[in-house]
Amino acid sequence: MHPLAQRVLDGDLRGAARVMRLIDDRAEGHIQILKDLFPHCGRAQLIGVTGTPGAGKSTLCDRLIDHYRKQGKKVGVVAVDPTSPFTGGAILGDRIRMQRHFTDDNVFIRSVATRGALGGLSRSTTDVARVLDAYGCDVVLIETVGVGQDELDVTRTAHTTLVVVPPGGGDDVQANKAGILEIADVFVVNKADREGADAQVRHLESMIALGREIKAGQIRAPLTHVVHGAVPEPIVPADDGSWSPPVLKTVSAKGTGVAELCEAIEQHRAWLDTEQGRTRRARQQQDQLLAQFRDTLIEEALDTLGPRIAEAAARVGEKQLDPYSASEELIAAFRAGQPRPEPRP
Amino acid sequence: MHPLAQRVLDGDLRGAARVMRLIDDRAEGHIQILKDLFPHCGRAQLIGVTGTPGAGKSTLCDRLIDHYRKQGKKVGVVAVDPTSPFTGGAILGDRIRMQRHFTDDNVFIRSVATRGALGGLSRSTTDVARVLDAYGCDVVLIETVGVGQDELDVTRTAHTTLVVVPPGGGDDVQANKAGILEIADVFVVNKADREGADAQVRHLESMIALGREIKAGQIRAPLTHVVHGAVPEPIVPADDGSWSPPVLKTVSAKGTGVAELCEAIEQHRAWLDTEQGRTRRARQQQDQLLAQFRDTLIEEALDTLGPRIAEAAARVGEKQLDPYSASEELIAAFRAGQPRPEPRP
Numbered sequence: 001m002h003p004l005a006q007r008v009l010d011g012d013l014r015g016a017a018r019v020m021r022l023i024d025d026r027a028e029g030h031i032q033i034l035k036d037l038f039p040h041c042g043r044a045q046l047i048g049v050t051g052t053p054g055a056g057k058s059t060l061c062d063r064l065i066d067h068y069r070k071q072g073k074k075v076g077v078v079a080v081d082p083t084s085p086f087t088g089g090a091i092l093g094d095r096i097r098m099q100r101h102f103t104d105d106n107v108f109i110r111s112v113a114t115r116g117a118l119g120g121l122s123r124s125t126t127d128v129a130r131v132l133d134a135y136g137c138d139v140v141l142i143e144t145v146g147v148g149q150d151e152l153d154v155t156r157t158a159h160t161t162l163v164v165v166p167p168g169g170g171d172d173v174q175a176n177k178a179g180i181l182e183i184a185d186v187f188v189v190n191k192a193d194r195e196g197a198d199a200q201v202r203h204l205e206s207m208i209a210l211g212r213e214i215k216a217g218q219i220r221a222p223l224t225h226v227v228h229g230a231v232p233e234p235i236v237p238a239d240d241g242s243w244s245p246p247v248l249k250t251v252s253a254k255g256t257g258v259a260e261l262c263e264a265i266e267q268h269r270a271w272l273d274t275e276q277g278r279t280r281r282a283r284q285q286q287d288q289l290l291a292q293f294r295d296t297l298i299e300e301a302l303d304t305l306g307p308r309i310a311e312a313a314a315r316v317g318e319k320q321l322d323p324y325s326a327s328e329e330l331i332a333a334f335r336a337g338q339p340r341p342e343p344r345p
Numbered sequence: 346m347h348p349l350a351q352r353v354l355d356g357d358l359r360g361a362a363r364v365m366r367l368i369d370d371r372a373e374g375h376i377q378i379l380k381d382l383f384p385h386c387g388r389a390q391l392i393g394v395t396g397t398p399g400a401g402k403s404t405l406c407d408r409l410i411d412h413y414r415k416q417g418k419k420v421g422v423v424a425v426d427p428t429s430p431f432t433g434g435a436i437l438g439d440r441i442r443m444q445r446h447f448t449d450d451n452v453f454i455r456s457v458a459t460r461g462a463l464g465g466l467s468r469s470t471t472d473v474a475r476v477l478d479a480y481g482c483d484v485v486l487i488e489t490v491g492v493g494q495d496e497l498d499v500t501r502t503a504h505t506t507l508v509v510v511p512p513g514g515g516d517d518v519q520a521n522k523a524g525i526l527e528i529a530d531v532f533v534v535n536k537a538d539r540e541g542a543d544a545q546v547r548h549l550e551s552m553i554a555l556g557r558e559i560k561a562g563q564i565r566a567p568l569t570h571v572v573h574g575a576v577p578e579p580i581v582p583a584d585d586g587s588w589s590p591p592v593l594k595t596v597s598a599k600g601t602g603v604a605e606l607c608e609a610i611e612q613h614r615a616w617l618d619t620e621q622g623r624t625r626r627a628r629q630q631q632d633q634l635l636a637q638f639r640d641t642l643i644e645e646a647l648d649t650l651g652p653r654i655a656e657a658a659a660r661v662g663e664k665q666l667d668p669y670s671a672s673e674e675l676i677a678a679f680r681a682g683q684p685r686p687e688p689r690p
Contacts, residue, residue, distance in 0.1 A: 031669050038667035286658035289668050293654065294643050296672040297679070301642055309638065313631035322383035323634050324376050327641040334642070335680045 002029065005036035008135050013105065016135045020110055023127045026299070034127055037134040044076070044133035047265060048158030050144045050183070055164040056190040060252040061141050065107055067262050068139045076132030076140040077109040080125055108132060123295040126157045126288065155183045156288040159281075160268045162261070163245075164188045165204070167196035181211045184245045185268045188261060192249035204247045212244065241276045243268065304337045305330055347374065350381035353480050358450065361480045365455055368472045371644070379472055382479040389421070389478035392610060393503030395489045395528070400509040401535040405597040406486050410452055412607050413484045421477030421485040422454040425470055453477060468640040471502045471633065500528045501633040504626075505613045507606070508590075509533045510549070512541035526556045529590045531609050537594035537602065549592045557589065586621045588613065649682040650675055 004022075007015025022030040047064070049057050061077060068075050110132070112124045125142060132140045142158055155161040163184040187208075189200045246264050250257035271277045302309070312330055315321040321329075349367075352360025367375040392409070394402050406422060413420050455477075457469045470487060477485045487503055500506040508529040532553075534545045591609050595602035616622045647654070657675055660666040666674075 035667045035669050038669070039664060042664075282659075282662055285662050286655060289658045289661055289671060290654060292668050293646075293672045293675050296669075297642065297646055297676055298639050300676055301638075309635060310631060313634045314627075316634055317627055317630050319384060319387075322380050323637050324380050324383070324641075326634060327638045330638050331642055331645055335682075337680075 001036045002033045005033045005134075008033075008037060008131060009040055011136045013108075016108070016131055019131050020128055023124060023131070024112075030127075034130065037130060041130045041133045044129075044137050044140045045160075045269060046129055046133070046140045046142060046158045048142045048144070048155040048161035048183075049164060050155060050161060051164030051188075052166065055166045056252050057143055057164050060162075060164055060188065060190055060250065060258075061143050063250075063252050063255055063258045064139075064141060064262070066255075067258055069104065069106065073138035074106045074136055075108070076129070076135070076137035077107070078125055078128050078132070078140065078142045079109065079111045080142070080144040108135070108137065123292050126292065129157055156284045156291065159272060160185045160265050162186045162188050162265075164190050165200060166191050167194045167200045181207065185243065186261070186264050187245050187247040189247065189249050190252055192257065193251045193254075197249055201247050201249065208245055208247070241274065243271050243277070243280075301330075301334045304334050308333060346381045347378045350378045350479075353378075353382060353476060354385055356481045358453075361453070361476055364476050365473055368469060368476070369457075375472075379475065382475060386475045386478045389474075389482050389485045390505075390614060391474055391478070391485050391487060391503040393487045393489070393500040393506035393528075394509060395500055395506060396509035396533070397511065400511045401597050402488055402509050405507075405509055405533065405535055405595065405603075406488050408595075408597050408600055408603045409484075409486060409607070411600075412603055414449065414451065418483035419451045419481055420453070421474070421480070421482035422452070423470055423473050423477070423485065423487045424454065424456045425487070425489040453480070453482065468637050471637065474502055501629045501636065504617060505530045505610050507531045507533050507610075509535050510545060511536050512539045512545045526552065530588065530613050531606070532590050532592040533606060534592065534594050535597055538596045538599075542594055546592050546594065553590055553592070586619065588616050588622070588625075646675075646679045649679050653678060 004015055004019050008019055019030070019033055021027075022033065049061055049064075051057055058079075065075050065077065110128055112128055125144075129140050129142060142155070144155070161183050163180055163186070165187070167189060187204050189197050189204070191197070248257060248261050248264060250261055252258065272281055309330060312321065312326040316323050316326050349360055349364050353364055364375070364378055366372075367378065394406055394409075396402055403424075410420050410422065455473055457473055470489075474485050474487060487500070489500070506528050508525055508531070510532070512534060532549050534542050534549070536542070593602060593606050593609060595606055597603065617626055654675060657666065657671040661668050661671050
């Protein structure tokens with residue numbers, strides 16, 4: 001075993017922080033450490049927290065940390081941030097709201113930046129969550145911004161994913177309705193003391209009901225009538241053993257509704273142990289491996305090809321070559337090239 | 346030349362629609378058609394329209410179509426939609442606002458859905474935009490939802506990218522500030538007859554100014570003070586030959602400000618012919634090839650590996666194998682496998 005992996009397993013804070021820096025830098029040997037840690041992963045409860053900007057995700061995370069700390073649990077947080085093209089690093093932003101926990105040794109907060117033009121976010125995030133798991137965290141919160149493809153990948157890592165939205169007519173939720181229905185295990189209408197909270201709850205519930213009806217084959221039409229705000233009736237209950245995401249209201253600034261939210265998270269965790277839950281978890285794990293495979297494949301292709309990509313782009317720019325043939329040539333070159341062995345420590 | 350490629354070049358509407366269906370289905374022979382069309386691309390002006398949900402992008406696109414149609418131009422629209430997991434198709438949603446143009450033979454509107462768990466959005470979108478270009482469209486609008494990684498990829502295709510935001514305190518813009526600064530050629534504060542329009546303009550202008558200062562090396566700090574709302578003064582003008590995105594106000598429901606917006610788009614197009622503009626365009630084209638290479642690589646890897654991925658996932662699920670070794674094994678198998686030749690028509 002890599003000595004740093006041993007330090008993580010021993011609960012050594014500095015050791016864990018060092019491993020995370022190695023992951024950030026994609027430094028030599030970090031894969032070996034992750035391989036060593038993997039058999040010791042799987043103990044932590046991973047909770048994804050995603051949703052629209054301005055919904056108050058960070059404040060809610062702060063409350064969740066409080067809740068789990070009061071139960072004596074060790075808590076990890078992976079905060080996923082868009083990369084700044086200026087600094088190359090993570091923007092802390094409103095993560096500052098969690099900062100009072102920085103002095104608590106049993107709370108480990110780590111920001112993860114996106115990785116340049118080609119993504120790779122999901123891999124870093126999953127890696128860091130695994131280190132926190134192996135390090136001994138009982139709960140790991142994975143907070144992401146937005147609900148794009150990257151976030152979809154990230155939430156596959158979590159056992160339970162909360163989608164946090166502000167009150168209102170559902171405008172924000174509109175944009176990626178299908179994606180949200182796919183990832184939400186629990187909906188949270190935060191800032192629920194503001195106007196429009198109940199309207200948002202109704203909007204989400206009708207969206208969920210419609211989603212169930214479509215899945216059950218009762219409606220074959222696309223989601224246009226949700227988009228246009230019609231409310232289908234009656235709501236179909238989840239009586240077939242599947243999970244229907246509850247819609248909860250919280251005011252995280254005051255802590256209102258957080259206990260109920262944690263209860264819903266526990267219920268979902270229990271559901272994951274049912275037959276349908278296990279099937280879903282297995283599918284998620286397959287999707288996650290696929291995402292990791294994709295990220296690793298691209299990283300290795302870029303390493304192998306190096307300057308050939310810029311050369312091909314120049315030829316495409318001068319119209320000497322079309323981009324389709326260029327891609328084919330690059331892939332052939334990658335497949336013919338030597339695989340780069342992961343250096344052993 | 347493929348007969349369908351010839352039909353596209355001849356301006357045959359049904360031929361173009363058929364090619365786009367082949368692209369959607371990734372049908373045999375579609376790559377050959379795209380290769381045939383590529384030398385005839387490059388005439389259309391590609392305009393990206395992105396921004397936050399609810400900002401009124403579709404209505405704005407509708408106005409832009411009007412504007413260019415009045416100039417006698419042939420207009421294409423590529424509307425990028427999240428895939429519904431229920432229908433597998435594109436959700437039309439508020440694209441309905443553009444529907445009065447559906448009967449105009451010189452307006453070609455096409456929805457593109459995202460492509461499953463592994464993205465691939467950028468490739469489909471670029472392909473469809475190229476077909477519209479070769480088909481003879483003078484202007485192609487590429488409308489995307491949100492500003493995630495996929496949208497970053499998509500906007501690389503465009504000559505000029507508009508970032509459309511609603512009035513307000515900038516909460517929505519907050520989420521991906523750095524990403525927005527990177528892609529915006531022109532900022533549009535739409536619905537500018539509502540409260541908060543001027544505040545949003547000031548917010549964006551200070552963000553742009555700060556971005557320039559940081560690029561110029563005057564500030565090395567991360568963007569935290571933008572995140573917290575401080576306004577840096579004075580605003581640094583773009584007197585060094587680079588492009589500084591103007592911030593314009595529109596009320597697209599009434600058509601207010603659309604002429605000025607089109608003027609700004611023309612100015613940006615003219616700037617692309619300067620030395621700095623050409624450098625930027627070349628970099629964009631390189632990024633675009635990289636994205637296309639990535640999508641093609643993954644597609645080919647999935648084709649080659651087939652059921653081996655599910656087998657590996659099952660072994661990872663049972664902890665017989667760690668996901669890092671699984672990825673390495675899959676990549677080695679892909680590289681050792683036979684490349685799949687693109688079938689000739």
